[in-house]
Amino acid sequence: MSLFASPRFLSRVMWADAASCAATGALQLGAAQPLAELTGLPAPLLTGTGIFLLAYALAAAWMARRQPAPRTLIGLVALGNLGWALGCAVLIFASDLALSAWGVAWVAAQAAVVLALADLQWAGLRATREAARQTRQAVA
Template structure:
């Protein structure tokens, strides 16, 4: 059995997703004005995405707590993580000249983390489908 086909693999990846989003969201809410000055990112953007990340972290934690993670929801998470990474790159493309170097690092780190998580989630979905329960022969 591969690592990705482990019964707990998707739950563990969703838990990692929840923890990373909770940490990032909390930092953006608690230190939003400091982060805005340091990164050059707009404070309202940091606040709004911080709230979203905390709400998402709760949903991801719920998915991680399931004995059988909800495959369709995790499929949506994969798409959402890829969309988040694209949005990060889009932000840098559109407003990159007004964002300080630490802001570039903050945004690129988020893009990288969600890409890694999306890939792990996708691989977990693919392997659990391929090795999931087989129908009984008649």
């Protein structure tokens, strides 16, 4: 059994997703104005996405606690992470915001983290699907 097929792998990835979103959301809510001044991102955008990230962190934590892992929901989360990364790219390259170097770094870091999480989520989903298929074949 590969590391990715471990029953705990998807749960751990979802806990990491929940933790990163909770930390980022709390920081954006608690320090929206200083972050806005540092990054060039609008404070309302930081506040709005901060609220979203905290709500998302609760949902990701809920998924992390489920056994077996809710595969369909985790697949949607992986797609959502890809969408978040795309949104980050649009914000950096196609918006009219005057982002500072810190702003580009803040947004790019979020894109990198969610891309890594999406990749881990997909790897876990593929491996657990294959492990379940092999188990069904062994029983039959």
